[in-house]
Amino acid sequence: MSEEQHETVTPDAETLAARLQEKLTQGIYVFLGLAALTLLEAGLVGSSTIVMMLVGIAKAALIINYFMHISSVWSEDDH
Amino acid sequence: MSSHAIPLKEATIRNRQGLWLFFLTEVFLFGSFFVLRFSLWGDTRPELEQTAGLIATFVLLVSSLAMNRAEVAIAHGDKTKFRNNILVTFVLGAIFLGMILVYEWGALLGLHGEVLGIPVGHILPGDGVYGSVLYLMTGAHALHVLGGLVFIAITLFKGMRGDLTVKDHFFAEACALYWHFVDLVWVFFYPALYLIGHVVDIH
Amino acid sequence: MSAHAHDGPRKGMILHGGTKLSDYFIFNTDHKVIGIQYFITSVFFFMIGGALAMLIRAELLTPNSDLGNYLGDGYEYNSLFTMHGSVMIFLWVIPILAAFANYLLPIQVGADDMAFPKLNATSYWTYFLGSVVMMAAFFVGRPAEQPLLWNIAVALVAIGTIMMLFGTFRVVGWMQMVGISLLSMGVFILWGPTAAAGNITILLTVLTVLMFVIGGRFGTERTSAYVLGCSLLILALCNLLGGASLGIPGAAAGGWTAYPPLSASQTANAPDGQTLWIIAVYILGMASQLGAINMIVTVARMRAPGLTMGRLPLFVWTVLAQSILVIGGTPVLGGTGLALLFERLYGMTFFTPADGGSALTYQHLFWFYSHPAVYIMVLPAMGLISEIFPILSKKPVFGYKAIAGSSMGITFFGFLVWGHHMFTSGMSPWLLMSFMLGSMAIGVPTGIKIFNWIATLWGGKITINSPMLFALGFLAMFVIGGVSGIMLAAVPFDLHVHDTYFVVAHFHYVLFGGTVFGVYGATYFWFPKVTGRMYNEPLGIIHWVLNFVGFNLAFLPMHWLGMMGMARRIGVYPEEFQYVNQLSSFGAFLLGIAAVPWLINLVWSAYRGKEAVGNPWGGLSLEWQTSSPPPIENFPEVPTVTHGPYDYGKGIKPPIVEELPAFQPIPAPAAD
Numbered sequence: 001m002s003e004e005q006h007e008t009v010t011p012d013a014e015t016l017a018a019r020l021q022e023k024l025t026q027g028i029y030v031f032l033g034l035a036a037l038t039l040l041e042a043g044l045v046g047s048s049t050i051v052m053m054l055v056g057i058a059k060a061a062l063i064i065n066y067f068m069h070i071s072s073v074w075s076e077d078d079h
Numbered sequence: 080m081s082s083h084a085i086p087l088k089e090a091t092i093r094n095r096q097g098l099w100l101f102f103l104t105e106v107f108l109f110g111s112f113f114v115l116r117f118s119l120w121g122d123t124r125p126e127l128e129q130t131a132g133l134i135a136t137f138v139l140l141v142s143s144l145a146m147n148r149a150e151v152a153i154a155h156g157d158k159t160k161f162r163n164n165i166l167v168t169f170v171l172g173a174i175f176l177g178m179i180l181v182y183e184w185g186a187l188l189g190l191h192g193e194v195l196g197i198p199v200g201h202i203l204p205g206d207g208v209y210g211s212v213l214y215l216m217t218g219a220h221a222l223h224v225l226g227g228l229v230f231i232a233i234t235l236f237k238g239m240r241g242d243l244t245v246k247d248h249f250f251a252e253a254c255a256l257y258w259h260f261v262d263l264v265w266v267f268f269y270p271a272l273y274l275i276g277h278v279v280d281i282h
Numbered sequence: 283m284s285a286h287a288h289d290g291p292r293k294g295m296i297l298h299g300g301t302k303l304s305d306y307f308i309f310n311t312d313h314k315v316i317g318i319q320y321f322i323t324s325v326f327f328f329m330i331g332g333a334l335a336m337l338i339r340a341e342l343l344t345p346n347s348d349l350g351n352y353l354g355d356g357y358e359y360n361s362l363f364t365m366h367g368s369v370m371i372f373l374w375v376i377p378i379l380a381a382f383a384n385y386l387l388p389i390q391v392g393a394d395d396m397a398f399p400k401l402n403a404t405s406y407w408t409y410f411l412g413s414v415v416m417m418a419a420f421f422v423g424r425p426a427e428q429p430l431l432w433n434i435a436v437a438l439v440a441i442g443t444i445m446m447l448f449g450t451f452r453v454v455g456w457m458q459m460v461g462i463s464l465l466s467m468g469v470f471i472l473w474g475p476t477a478a479a480g481n482i483t484i485l486l487t488v489l490t491v492l493m494f495v496i497g498g499r500f501g502t503e504r505t506s507a508y509v510l511g512c513s514l515l516i517l518a519l520c521n522l523l524g525g526a527s528l529g530i531p532g533a534a535a536g537g538w539t540a541y542p543p544l545s546a547s548q549t550a551n552a553p554d555g556q557t558l559w560i561i562a563v564y565i566l567g568m569a570s571q572l573g574a575i576n577m578i579v580t581v582a583r584m585r586a587p588g589l590t591m592g593r594l595p596l597f598v599w600t601v602l603a604q605s606i607l608v609i610g611g612t613p614v615l616g617g618t619g620l621a622l623l624f625e626r627l628y629g630m631t632f633f634t635p636a637d638g639g640s641a642l643t644y645q646h647l648f649w650f651y652s653h654p655a656v657y658i659m660v661l662p663a664m665g666l667i668s669e670i671f672p673i674l675s676k677k678p679v680f681g682y683k684a685i686a687g688s689s690m691g692i693t694f695f696g697f698l699v700w701g702h703h704m705f706t707s708g709m710s711p712w713l714l715m716s717f718m719l720g721s722m723a724i725g726v727p728t729g730i731k732i733f734n735w736i737a738t739l740w741g742g743k744i745t746i747n748s749p750m751l752f753a754l755g756f757l758a759m760f761v762i763g764g765v766s767g768i769m770l771a772a773v774p775f776d777l778h779v780h781d782t783y784f785v786v787a788h789f790h791y792v793l794f795g796g797t798v799f800g801v802y803g804a805t806y807f808w809f810p811k812v813t814g815r816m817y818n819e820p821l822g823i824i825h826w827v828l829n830f831v832g833f834n835l836a837f838l839p840m841h842w843l844g845m846m847g848m849a850r851r852i853g854v855y856p857e858e859f860q861y862v863n864q865l866s867s868f869g870a871f872l873l874g875i876a877a878v879p880w881l882i883n884l885v886w887s888a889y890r891g892k893e894a895v896g897n898p899w900g901g902l903s904l905e906w907q908t909s910s911p912p913p914i915e916n917f918p919e920v921p922t923v924t925h926g927p928y929d930y931g932k933g934i935k936p937p938i939v940e941e942l943p944a945f946q947p948i949p950a951p952a953a954d
Contacts, residue, residue: 013156016245020155024148031144038140038269042133045274049122052270059266067147067259073099093397093583100575104613111617111647115632118643204630207638211630215621 030066034059091249098253102260105223109264112219116212116271124276125209131182131197132273135175136265142171143262146231150255153238156245161238168258169231176224183217202281209281216268223261230254295888296814299914309407311399312914316406317385318812320377327373327413329877334366336874339836339867345857359853360535361555365420367538368559371659372566373413375793378801379662380409380573383601385812387577389905390595392586392923394915397579405572412565419533419555419562438465534559537851539652542633542644546625560623567612567619570658574605574612586904588923595903595927596685600665603689607654607661607696615651618644645707649700657696659793661689663800664731667753670807671735672928673901674750675742679928681734688727695724705773706780714773721771728764732757745899748822752803755830759795763788766841781851784844790837802829802880809884810898814910815891821883828876835869903927 041055064070085093149164181190185199193199204214234254237243243251297303298314305315306322341349341359349358384406388396396402442465532553536545545556581594581602621632622644631637633644672679679685701709701717735757744750766788770776779785802825809817839862848859855863897906902925908917925932 016155017157020151020157020160023151023155027144027147027151030147031140034140034143035137038133038136041270041274042129045129046277049117049275052275053267056267056270060263063143063259063263063266067143068256068263070099073095089583093579096579096582097398097401097575100578100609104571104575104609106613107610108613108617111614112621114647115617115621115643118640118646119632204624204628208631211621211624211632211639214630215624215632219617219620 026066030062033062037062087247091247094249094253098256102256105260105264109219109268112212112216113267113271116216119208119212120276122276123279124272124274125202125206125213125281126278127202127213127273128182128198128200129273131178132269135178135182136269138171138175138178139262139265142168142175143259145171146255146258150248150251153243153248153251154245158238161243161251162235165231165235165238169228169235172224172228172231172258176221176228179217179221179224183213187214206281209279213272216272220261220264220268223264227254227258227261230257296893296911298814298911301914309403311395311403313384313388313396313399313402314812314912316402317381317383319406320381320384320409323410323413324374324377324381325881327369328378330417331366331369331374332874332877334362334369335870338362338366339870341853342855342863343867345855345860347854349853360537360851361420361533363851364534364537364559368416368534368563370793371538371655372563373416375659375797376566376570376655377409379604379659379797380405380570382597382666382801382804382808383573383577383604383662386808386905387598387601388580388584389908389912389916390598390903391581391584392589392904392917392921393580393584394917396576397584398576401572402576405569405576408565408569408572412562412569415558415565416562419558539648540622541648542622542625542639542641543635546622546632546634557623557626560619560626564616564619564623567616570608570612574608577601577605578609586921586923589904592683593923593926594686595665596668596679596682596689597662597665599686600661600668600689603693604658604661606693607658610697611651611654611658614647615655618647618651642704642707642709645704646700649703650697653700653703654693654696656789656792657692660797661692663756663797663804664689666800666804666807667735667756668731669901669903670749670753670803671738672742672930673899673903674747674753675739675744676900676930677738677742677928678926678930678932679734680737680740681730682926682928684730685734688730691727691730692724695720695727699724702771702776705776718771718773722768725764725768725771732761732764747806747819748817748826749803749807751823751826752799752806755826756796756799756803759791759799759833763791763795766791779844781849782844783840783848783850786850787837787840787844790840794833794837799829802826805880805884807899808905809887810894811905811910811912813888813891814894815887815889816894816898817887817891818883821879825876825879825883828872828879832869832872832874832876836866836873837869839863839866839869901927902929 037055037059041052041059044051044055145164145167149161149168152158152160152164180188181194181199182197183200183202185191185194186201186203190199202210202213204210231254234243234251237250295303297305301310301312301315305312306319310316310319337349338359341347341362347359349362384396384402388394442461445461533555534540534545535553536556540556540559581598585594621630624630625632625634625639631639633639633641635641668679668685699717699720701713702721705714705717766784770779770785770788806817806822809815843859843862843866846859846862848855848863894910896909898910899906904917904921904923904927905912907921
């Protein structure tokens with residue numbers, strides 16, 4: 001079980017901090033994308049249901065992929 | 080009655096899968112409300128306060144960002160950042176809940192006029208299909224927000240007590256996933272309630 | 283009980299690995315205990331549902347309304363068939379399959395327990411609570427008319443409270459459980475359009491807090507107390523809803539489908555029991571969902587080394603398919619039920635056309651759950667007989683992949699064909715056509731199963747005993763039910779027989795002739811595994827004969843009634859239907875009597891049966907590779923699987939009966 005061994009090595013503080021910064025920046029970008037899509041949605045008020053749902057699905061995809069890291073369900077890695 | 084201990088990694092994967100299956104059941108639950116909305120309202124909607132809706136949506140979105148930051152922080156061992164961000168999440172979640180209560184349930188709670196310059200809600204649950212679906216959808220969502228607030232409070236408590244570590248922080252992960260899921264539901268409820276269709280007079 | 287296993291024949295009931303009888307009455311996380319809890323509870327409700335059926339058939343002996351003369355206002359018949367359907371579906375068929383899944387699935391995948399044992403126990407107790415709420419519907423609001431019932435209710439509450447508190451303080455689990463049952467019964471009887479509802483709610487809430495505090499103080503029974511506390515909280519909630527009750531006594535009477543506007547209306551035909559019915563269905567649905575999550579994760583993560591998906595026993599495949607259906611379908615019923623509840627209680631509008639709602643929407647949402655529910659109710663039974671056929675005919679199962687895949691096919695199609703219940707409700711002709719074709723297409727995966735079973739039997743060394751007879755009965759009866767199902771899927775024919783006895787005959791052939799036959803067979807088949815004793819074969823065969831004759835006598839004539847145009851759900855019918863109805867009623871009574879040898883067999887054999895060995899049938903799947911009953915962790919060490927579950931005749935020697943010790947004593951676990 002190479003993964004297990006990989007786990008047992010605790011990353012040092014510097015690596016952790018660097019990784020943390022990387023993830024935090026990614027979160028901000030995702031948020032900006034979501035905010036833009038929300039504004040787009042509000043601007044499209046009254047337009048067709050399908051367009052609204054497409055924007056909604058785009059937002060949902062961002063949340064599920066980046067915030068809820070769905071890939072961790074099957075990749076068995078820590079996110 | 081397991082006689083032998085389950086490795087932490089394996090336990091985390093099982094918990095994660097169970098949690099996602101739970102989300103799947105919730106998707107179908109909220110989906111049934113969604114179907115009700117499109118079946119009963121069709122291409123129409125009641126008049127709701129657009130400013131309040133947009134602000135509330137943004138409040139929830141920012142809280143989701145804060146929750147993401149809190150989770151990432153605890154996963155990398157930064158306890159201060161975790162505490163600050165999860166507190167922000169809690170406060171924003173509470174504000175969202177309050178906004179829904181005031182600007183959509185206002186009439187039921189006996190409010191009149193304006194709060195902070197925005198008119199309070201004027202629809203009652205008895206106002207035909209419009210009132211009913213509105214209260215059903217916002218109520219079900221608000222109940223989940225309330226549950227999320229309790230979840231966040233417990234996570235904060237556990238994190239501060241030192242129960243959540245870099246290796247073992249599934250509780251925080253579950254809390255974050257749940258909170259994002261609540262946001263996810265709103266992603267679809269917001270256009271369904273506020274944006275889709277043309278306004279009709281419900282009275 | 284188990285310590286002196288090798289000193290000679292054991293007396294009385296054999297309980298698996300170090301468990302005590304009292305373990306079966308409390309919050310226990312062992313999946314085998316939970317399986318038995320599910321089994322006993324659902325058999326109890328099977329008897330109740332059966333008694334209701336006997337009353338229905340008694341009423342239908344004559345064309346007049348006989349029951350109304352004895353019981354009062356004439357709505358009783360509506361309550362009878364509604365509660366018969368609800369009890370049989372929600373409290374018997376679904377939970378009995380959960381019983382088998384709970385007991386067998388972890389053993390069949392070589393795991394020591396389910397993925398989430400506590401969730402599993404919570405699921406059972408949620409079901410228990412839901413069943414109490416549903417049965418309480420019979421008593422709701424009655425005391426106002428009957429002083430005797432009122433006194434009984436007060437006594438129940440008093441005794442229940444004392445027992446529960448005593449049980450909690452002295453940490454006697456079963457006393458807690460019995461106490462809470464009595465208390466909740468009493469509360470529900472009392473609960474009616476009285477001001478007392480408010481007081482009872484306060485009392486229950488205080489008790490809940492007490493339970494949590496006390497439960498926190500005593501470590502051993504902690505979880506149990508928490509569960510009880512939660513149950514009380516939900517009871518209090520029900521009571522709170524009761525504050526808005528309509529003041530009409532009686533059980534639910536809107537049919538098991540609870541169509542609005544009837545079920546949403548505030549009339550004598552939709553009494554307070556209807557409110558409780560909705561709450562109960564919601565709670566029972568939650569129990570199913572928790573179970574389904576557990577099953578899927580168990581199969582996904584806890585298979586023994588070497589047990590690939592292609593080597594899973596077919597029962598595991600069907601439970602997997604069923605769990606997917608539960609996850610996709612049951613929440614929709616929950617959401618719809620909530621909307622209906624709010625419509626009843628708070629004057630909201632969803633489904634009443636007069637107020638601008640849409641009754642058709644309810645039907646769509648309801649059948650989106652309830653059509654898959656048909657497969658939820660039959661798939662695991664198909665899995666059970668898929669185990670029985672190959673093992674008792676000593677042949678590899680024919681078309682393993684086809685049977686496993688067809689379960690998934692049924693799951694997929696199951697979600698797409700709900701509309702065939704609504705052909706007369708009105709929908710676009712194009713939709714009619716697609717629902718008709720889709721429904722007929724479901725016959726394909728089902729037919730694949732049937733032919734594969736027959737091919738499995740073909741040329742095998744068939745052992746004719748009780749489980750095999752019931753499995754064969756399943757095969758024959760299910761084909762009849764399936765063929766009448768294809769008939770009903772055809773729109774022109776359905777328009778003719780919709781809501782007649784033809785439909786009743788069809789779904790009884792599928793659900794009784796299918797699922798219940800399968801369950802009967804499975805109780806015999808796994809009886810030695812669960813109890814460590816053999817069942818009584820002659821008694822089993824008597825059961826089968828009575829059952830088979832009674833079943834066909836009861837339900838075959840219903841086809842004729844339906845074709846002649848007798849509507850279902852009526853207690854008063856034209857005289858020309860009387861003779862056929864009497865035939866059907868006598869068959870039903872025989873069917874009721876047929877359950878008696880089964881019960882006697884179960885109880886008597888559990889105490890006095892011949893001791894069973896670990897592998898009485900020479901099976902190859904994992905549950906036969908351990909002792910009977912299995913030890914607490916199922917296998918002394920984690921088994922490794924090197925072959926498929928039905929690889930007979932491929933040179934694999936199943937551990938023959940004599941090679942396995944009859945029983946492996948497991949040292950009693952340390953206290954706590």
